[in-house]
Amino acid sequence: MTQTTKSRPEDEVVGICQDLIRIDTSNYGDGSGPGERVAADHVAELFREVGLDPEIVESDPGRASVVVRIPGRDRERGALCIHGHLDVVPADAKDWEVDPFSGLEKDGCIWGRGAVDMKDMDAMVIACVRHIAREGIVPPRDLVIAMFADEEAGGVKGSHYLVEARPDLFEGVTEAISEVGGYSVTVPTADGGEKRAYLLQTAEKGIAWIRLTATGRAGHGSVPNDENPIARLAEAISRLAAHKWPREYIPSVRTLLDGLSELTGVSYSDEDAEDLLEHLGGAQGFVRGTLQDTSNVTMLDAGYKHNVIPQHASANVDCRFLPGHEDDLMQTLKDLVGEHVEIEVLHRDIALDSPFEGPLVEAMVAALKAEDPEAEVLPYCLSGGTDNKALSLLGITGYGFAPLRLPADLDFAPMFHGINERVPVESLRFGARVLQRLIETS
Numbered sequence: 001m002t003q004t005t006k007s008r009p010e011d012e013v014v015g016i017c018q019d020l021i022r023i024d025t026s027n028y029g030d031g032s033g034p035g036e037r038v039a040a041d042h043v044a045e046l047f048r049e050v051g052l053d054p055e056i057v058e059s060d061p062g063r064a065s066v067v068v069r070i071p072g073r074d075r076e077r078g079a080l081c082i083h084g085h086l087d088v089v090p091a092d093a094k095d096w097e098v099d100p101f102s103g104l105e106k107d108g109c110i111w112g113r114g115a116v117d118m119k120d121m122d123a124m125v126i127a128c129v130r131h132i133a134r135e136g137i138v139p140p141r142d143l144v145i146a147m148f149a150d151e152e153a154g155g156v157k158g159s160h161y162l163v164e165a166r167p168d169l170f171e172g173v174t175e176a177i178s179e180v181g182g183y184s185v186t187v188p189t190a191d192g193g194e195k196r197a198y199l200l201q202t203a204e205k206g207i208a209w210i211r212l213t214a215t216g217r218a219g220h221g222s223v224p225n226d227e228n229p230i231a232r233l234a235e236a237i238s239r240l241a242a243h244k245w246p247r248e249y250i251p252s253v254r255t256l257l258d259g260l261s262e263l264t265g266v267s268y269s270d271e272d273a274e275d276l277l278e279h280l281g282g283a284q285g286f287v288r289g290t291l292q293d294t295s296n297v298t299m300l301d302a303g304y305k306h307n308v309i310p311q312h313a314s315a316n317v318d319c320r321f322l323p324g325h326e327d328d329l330m331q332t333l334k335d336l337v338g339e340h341v342e343i344e345v346l347h348r349d350i351a352l353d354s355p356f357e358g359p360l361v362e363a364m365v366a367a368l369k370a371e372d373p374e375a376e377v378l379p380y381c382l383s384g385g386t387d388n389k390a391l392s393l394l395g396i397t398g399y400g401f402a403p404l405r406l407p408a409d410l411d412f413a414p415m416f417h418g419i420n421e422r423v424p425v426e427s428l429r430f431g432a433r434v435l436q437r438l439i440e441t442s
Contacts, residue, residue: 007134009127009432014110014425016046017123018103020086021112027087029153035062036086036149036158043086043147046126050133054145055169059161063149067162067169070132072141078174079142080360080442081396082435083387084122085151085158085179088114095419109422116415118179120423121402122147124431128439139439144173148387154207154347159390167394175360176391180286180382180416181400182368182434184375186408187279190265194408196375197263198368199283200361201400203252203381204388205290206326206351208319211344212236212337213312221307229340230302233313236337237297240317243336245292247271250322252379253290255356259378282411289383293329295319316346320383323351349389353381354397363442364401367434372405384416403434 023039040056043066047054054068065086072079091100091113098104100113109115129145131137146169150157162169181201189195214236216229247270249257261268261276268276273291277284295317302313321329326348333343355361356379365377388398404427406412415421 007131009124009131009436010429012130013123013127013428013432014105016126017110017115017120017423017428018105020119020122021103021110021114022101024101025087026090026113027150027152028090033090035064037062037064039086040064040066040147040149043122043126046130047133050130052129052133057162057166059149059157059165063157065149065158065162066147068129068145069169070129070139070143070145072139072143074141077141079144079172081144081146081170081173081176081391082125082439083146083148083159083176083178083391084118084125085148085387086122087150087152087158088117088119089152089417091419097420100421105425108426109424110428111420111422113421115421115423116412117417117421118402120404120428120431121179124402124428124435127432128436131436132439137440140442142172143439144170151387154209154349155387155390156347159387163390163393170391170394170396173391173394173396176388176396176398177364177401178386178388178398179400179402180384180386181380182364182403183412184372184404184406185280185283187260187264189263195263196372196405197260198372198375198377198403199256199380200356200364200377201382202356202379203250203323203353204351204385204400205320205322205381205383207347207349207385208321208326208329208345209347210317210319210333211314211346212317212341213314213344214341215312216340217309218311219309221309225309228309229311229313230309232338232340233302233315236341237315239336239338240295240297240333243295243332245294247292248322249291250353250381252353252356252381253287256287256378256380259376263376282413286383286413287380289320290322290381293319293321293325294383295333321351323353326351349385350392352388352392352398354399360399360442363438364399367438367441368403370437371430371434401438403431404428405430
């Protein structure tokens with residue numbers, strides 16, 4: 001793996017990103033897969049190379065996270081945690097134009113699983129940390145740099161484990177930044193021009209990963225059966241699919257839509273924001289998912305032979321709820337699935353809603369505008385989740401800020417967990433400059 005010794009973060013961020021992508025850290029969510037230890041060792045060595053003393057923490061063999069603290073000038077101020085995750089979702093090479101673990105530079109982009117989620121941000125963080133260590137730069141306050149395991153399976157083996165087992169690593173931390181925010185979308189303006197708007201993530205929906213299990217009467221496939229669990233499950237799924245979750249615009253979503261409406265000159269209503277959302281391009285999917293609670297069936301399991309009616313049938317459902325909606329969501333699910341279907345919660349995590357104001361937000365906005373003066377910065381709510389959920393249990397306020405200035409024609413957001421994942425080289429360099437400025441000013 002190649003490393004450079006150039007001083008500026010933007011000079012080595014691309015190589016670091018490529019090297020991280022080439023380490024397969026696929027997380028299948030069931031304990032299989034290569035784990036994060038090789039990547040954690042690599043990151044730790046990059047830190048040690050510039051005189052830092054990182055700690056590797058394993059929750060299980062191979063499930064490794066890396067943490068290092070960098071003392072700041074004012075040790076009395078609340079520390080800032082900048083964190084990423086080392087794992088990635090799996091990738092099927094036959095679906096891709098390139099080897100998903102090649103880290104190939106092609107068409108001005110770095111390609112590979114994790115290029116967007118989130119080894120690009122990991123590389124920016126690592127490059128900036130190496131720079132301040134080499135140059136002897138002391139940040140305004142303590143920095144805690146964390147690269148977690150297992151984010152793609154809810155953080156049980158990563159951030160949640162560290163929060164529970166090693167809260168000392170985050171002592172004094174009051175704020176955090178991580179993934180899925182700070183990237184740009186190009187929108188048409190009311191005067192006929194275009195403007196880049198950066199989406200700073202201030203909120204995220206909660207998670208309820210559930211399993212529905214329908215029970216019934218087993219029997220021969222040739223005999224009529226009005227207690228067939230597969231039919232009962234199908235009926236429950238149909239009711240879920242047909243349910244229209246009521247809309248509610250939480251403050252971060254309302255502020256985003258209002259700002260976007262002002263930029264574009266396109267109005268919207270509480271009942272219909274479709275024309276406005278179209279101007280967000282690929283990012284509209286993330287935003288559309290934050291207008292209400294959601295429930296999507298993702299897995300099915302039933303039966304074991306063609307002529308046997310089984311006694312059980314199950315389905316996994318990915319539910320996401322807005323802040324304050326968890327109890328209502330669970331009651332609605334119970335009402336929809338009916339008496340013959342049990343609900344088992346496999347993983348649950350909280351919703352977050354942080355203010356779009358304060359010194360850290362001001363510093364993030366200023367760092368972006370220093371590199372892109374004409375840009376707008378708007379808050380938004382993430383339909384997915386991040387490791388900020390775990391850190392919030394320690395009272396840490398989290399934001400999504402992985403700054404990327406993106407080409408207008410790049411359909412970026414759909415590449416999260418998608419195929420042909422890639423990040424522009426110049427966007428990586430831009431992000432390293434912005435992040436470095438933030439580190440030195442926040």
